[in-house]
Amino acid sequence: AQSVSQHNHHVILSEAASLELGCNYSYGGTVNLFWYVQYPGQHLQLLLKYFSGDPLVKGIKGFEAEFIKSKFSFNLRKPSVQWSDTAEYFCAVNAYNAGNMLTFGGGTRLMVKP
Amino acid sequence: DVKVTQSSRYLVKRTGEKVFLECVQDMDHENMFWYRQDPGLGLRLIYFSYDVKMKEKGDIPEGYSVSREKKERFSLILESASTNQTSMYLCASRAGGSDYIEQFFGPGTRLTVL
Numbered sequence: 001a002q003s004v005s006q007h008n009h010h011v012i013l014s015e016a017a018s019l020e021l022g023c024n025y026s027y028g029g030t031v032n033l034f035w036y037v038q039y040p041g042q043h044l045q046l047l048l049k050y051f052s053g054d055p056l057v058k059g060i061k062g063f064e065a066e067f068i069k070s071k072f073s074f075n076l077r078k079p080s081v082q083w084s085d086t087a088e089y090f091c092a093v094n095a096y097n098a099g100n101m102l103t104f105g106g107g108t109r110l111m112v113k114p
Numbered sequence: 115d116v117k118v119t120q121s122s123r124y125l126v127k128r129t130g131e132k133v134f135l136e137c138v139q140d141m142d143h144e145n146m147f148w149y150r151q152d153p154g155l156g157l158r159l160i161y162f163s164y165d166v167k168m169k170e171k172g173d174i175p176e177g178y179s180v181s182r183e184k185k186e187r188f189s190l191i192l193e194s195a196s197t198n199q200t201s202m203y204l205c206a207s208r209a210g211g212s213d214y215i216e217q218f219f220g221p222g223t224r225l226t227v228l
Contacts, residue, residue, distance in 0.1 A: 009154060043118075044157075044204065044219040090156055102217060104149075104156035
């Protein structure tokens with residue numbers, strides 16, 4: 001079974017700082033990769049996704065992520081964070097042979113100080 | 115817009131009680147899911163359903179059961195609630211099909227078992 005690791009559980013940044021959240025997965029076959037975000041008191045929503053093609057994918061609100069197959073990684077980045085980016089971020093993987101199933105990482109709580 | 119609703123945002127129950135968590139989606143989705151969300155553990159799949167009256171166990175089904183009598187509604191049942199089932203419960207739905215398609219999440223039910 002696949003697993004997903006998010007190494008940073010809590011991250012605190014000042015506004016305008018750059019962000020990189022790590023995500024590694026443990027499945028050797030074809031995968032679909034996702035980042036979800038949960039703002040305080042809100043639904044979990046999709047930030048961006050990778051299915052195939054260009055390994056650098058861009059999502060909403062200036063976020064991007066890079067799929068590096070050789071490192072089994074899908075790190076999330078943003079050049080300059082804002083206070084409104086304070087949220088919990090989840091990486092998730094759908095292995096090609098896993099049908100409908102998503103496996104989630106443990107989440108990273110990001111706090112952006114104004 | 116897809117809408118996934120859950121019957122309660124907050125619920126407090128006593129040990130041994132039977133608990134019903136309801137989820138309704140309005141987009142005629144074939145697939146529905148129940149997850150629990152715990153700090154540091156991310157989202158873990160309890161059960162999912164790919165059609166009416168069909169269900170499959172997820173990663174942590176022990177202590178839970180589900181019911182799907184109608185396509186739009188997926189219920190999670192705790193037969194005899196225990197304190198270790200205190201958690202945030204998230205419902206999700208997605209359309210059917212062989213290719214992976216985004217899951218849409220409800221707002222969550224925060225269950226406390228005393």
